[in-house]
Amino acid sequence: MTEMEACSRALELKTVPSRVDSGGTSLPLDPGADPELRDLLRTEQLAKVYGMGDVAVRALRGVDILVRRGEFVAVMGPSGSGKSTLMNILGCLDRPTSGAYVLDGEDVSLLSKDHLACVRNKKIGFVFQAYNLLPRLPALGNVMLPLLYDGDRKMSDAMARERAVVALESVGLADRMAHLPNELSGGQQQRVAIARALVNDPSIILADEPTGNLDTRTSAEIMAALQKLHEEGATIVMVTHALEIAEYADRVIYLIDGRVVSDQVHASGIVELHNGSGGAV
Numbered sequence: 001m002t003e004m005e006a007c008s009r010a011l012e013l014k015t016v017p018s019r020v021d022s023g024g025t026s027l028p029l030d031p032g033a034d035p036e037l038r039d040l041l042r043t044e045q046l047a048k049v050y051g052m053g054d055v056a057v058r059a060l061r062g063v064d065i066l067v068r069r070g071e072f073v074a075v076m077g078p079s080g081s082g083k084s085t086l087m088n089i090l091g092c093l094d095r096p097t098s099g100a101y102v103l104d105g106e107d108v109s110l111l112s113k114d115h116l117a118c119v120r121n122k123k124i125g126f127v128f129q130a131y132n133l134l135p136r137l138p139a140l141g142n143v144m145l146p147l148l149y150d151g152d153r154k155m156s157d158a159m160a161r162e163r164a165v166v167a168l169e170s171v172g173l174a175d176r177m178a179h180l181p182n183e184l185s186g187g188q189q190q191r192v193a194i195a196r197a198l199v200n201d202p203s204i205i206l207a208d209e210p211t212g213n214l215d216t217r218t219s220a221e222i223m224a225a226l227q228k229l230h231e232e233g234a235t236i237v238m239v240t241h242a243l244e245i246a247e248y249a250d251r252v253i254y255l256i257d258g259r260v261v262s263d264q265v266h267a268s269g270i271v272e273l274h275n276g277s278g279g280a281v
């Protein structure tokens with residue numbers, strides 16, 4: 001089977017329509033009515049063990065979470081609690097040792113690595129702590145990349161360019177498209193990474209400490225960009241250590257030692273639960 005066939009087969013998964021179809025028309029969804037339309041991702045007893053025997057690390061120990069379409073969820077927890085491990089599995093970069101991961105109505109924990117890569121390319125937009133931009137490509141080229149690498153989409157360069165321009169405009173970088181990454185500030189580089197994450201119109205945007213390398217003012221700039229996407233209907237799951245960043249989310253999931261210890265609508269409650277004193281977690 002060619003890579004393209006494998007990709008098409010993988011995507012014959014029982015997918016539900018996205019917010020907007022490929023022609024750009026809004027679909028008449030009523031997400032409240034049908035759990036399959038409403039729920040974008042769900043994990044059941046998700047576990048991840050790294051290594052074996054004496055050196056085995058149980059990074060996730062039975063994680064059950066549910067993310068609905070259009071939600072903005074923050075994941076918090078101490079260093080080593082399994083946040084990045086969880087994000088890697090949600091992002092189809094890695095597979096769980098056991099448990100189920102249902103994305104868009106299909107259990108992707110059972111897919112082969114190739115099929116997982118297809119699902120990742122089509123459905124996931126990533127934003128990392130380090131921006132991971134290609135240094136020799138200007139902002140526009142970096143944002144076009146996911147479209148040009150997307151095997152079966154058959155998008156022309158002109159169309160890819162047009163979509164990349166729209167994505168860069170949506171994060172406020174219309175006037176920086178020709179700049180190389182080292183000609184941009186940290187916040188601008190991260191906004192390029194956000195544009196790259198959303199250019200494919202993914203089902204979900206996953207961000208692992210997107211403001212981790214940025215100062216307070218620049219972090220606010222990134223959070224404004226993510227919040228705008230959220231208001232436009234994007235589903236976002238974001239790891240952060242900072243309570244003031246988590247406050248942007250609708251809900252905060254708190255992990256300790258590979259388990260969900262709380263899942264709350266208001267970030268401020270997290271401080272009382274896990275710190276008691278009201279200081280930063």
Ligand SMILES: Nc1ncnc2c1ncn2[C@@H]1O[C@H](COP(=O)(O)OP(=O)(O)OP(=O)(O)O)[C@@H](O)[C@H]1O
Nearest residue numbers: 050051057059077078079080081082083084085086
């Ligand atoms: N590839 C790996 N091999 C072995 N152990 C790993 C691997 N990746 C992570 N771990 C271990 O799994 C546990 C969870 O790691 P993870 O990176 O998910 O934590 P985290 O919550 O993201 O931490 P941080 O806040 O420091 O980024 C840690 O104990 C870590 O040492």
Ligand SMILES: [Mg+2]
Nearest residue numbers: 083084085208
């Ligand atoms: Mg981490």
